[in-house]
Amino acid sequence: MSRKLDQHAAEHHAKEVHDEFNVSAFPVDPFEIAKKSGIELQEMAIAEGVSGVLMRSGHSFTIGYNTAIQNAGFQRFTVAHELGHYYLPGHPEQLFPHGDGRHESQAGFSSNNQWERQADCFGAALLMPSGLFQEALSEAGEGLPAIEYMAGLCQTSLTATAIRCATFTDDPVVVILSDGKRILYSGASEPIQSIVPKRDLWLRDTLVPPKSCTADFGKQASLLKTHQRKEGYSSLSEWIDGAPDIEMKEDAIGLGSYGRVLTVLFSEEPVPDEEDDY
Ligand SMILES: [Zn+2]
Known part of the structure; x- marks a missing residue:
């Protein structure tokens, strides 16, 4: 299926749920x-790199979430992601081909x-219902x-909120998740998508531009683990x-122990239409 x-x-x-x-109303409580x-909920110590787990035993499901990451927004997102595996058609069959089992997630x-x-898409849609979100x-x-304000309102992680904002805003916005070197995920608002060729997945696995302030995070491992901001x-x-x-305008913020950088590109001017000459 396409993205x-x-x-x-x-x-x-998510709307059905x-x-x-x-x-x-906000905040939506995934617990x-x-x-x-x-579904049972269980706090667990989970291996690094795993956000949470979904376990199945017969008709019973348990969500295990990681308490080592002290970030309420991320824990809420983790649980919402696991609910996606529970509610989305095809997921239980795909994740538990033998009936019982344990699925380890990499949410985010x-x-x-x-x-x-x-x-992840389900988790974002669950915690940030489209109607309520667009209104706010x-x-x-x-x-x-604006992203920080919305993250406070929805009690969601900055990354998930930023991607949701890009989905719904009428402003020219690109949201990029990277490790300061390589782009892991990107989302763009409609005004940007309309002027860029190949709308889908166009930034994934490409390199961060070397002169951007986002690239500064990739050059210093210590900086990457902070919550510092850079603007340019x-x-x-x-x-x-x-x-x-x-x-x-480029705003980059370190996401702390997570080792990621969130970059928000936005234009204060409306972008020209496709038909316009550049
Ligand atoms: Zn998962």
């Missing part, structure tokens, strides 16, 4: 939804695996401050092959 169809299905099934449990779904938009990706986003301002400007064409040369 777009996967996202669409994730959105649809909202309807089933009468979710109508509560798990309990009401009859950096996995290559399509099932993990779709569970329209009053949130722009750039990284870079051209959209430095990030995306074939994109027009539009100056973008």
Whole structure:
């Protein structure tokens, strides 16, 4: 299935869960939804690189989440991701081909695996319901401050919130998750998608532009583990092959022990239409 169809299905099934449990306000509580779904929750020590686990024994499911990562937003996202494996059609069959078993997740938009990706989409849609989110986003301002405001409101991680903002905003925004060297995930708002060729997956596995402030994080391992911020400007064409040369404000923030950088590129000016000459 294509990434777009996967996202669409994730959105649809998250909406069904909202309807089933009468979710109508922020913050959405994934722990509560798990309990009401009859799923057990268990705090566990989990190997590094694993965000959480889903275990199946007969008809019983248990979500194990990692308490070593002291980040409430990430723990909530982990549980929402596992709920995706529970609620999305095809996931239980794919993850538990022999019936019982244990699935180890890599939540947080950096996995290559399509099932993990779709569970991430579900997690974001579950915690940030589209209607409520769009309403709040329209009053949130722009750039990284808007994302931080929304993350506070939804009690979600900066990364998941940033990707959600890019999905719904009418502003020209690109959100990039990287390790300071290589891009792991990217999302762009509609105004950017309309002026960039090859809309899908175009930044994945490409290198961070060497002169960008995001690249500074990749050059210093110690910086990468901090929550420091860097600001600058870079051209959209430095990030995306074939994109027009539009100056973008670049905000980069270290995500701490997670070892990732979140970059938000946005233009204070509207981007030119496709038909315009550059
Ligand atoms: Zn998973």
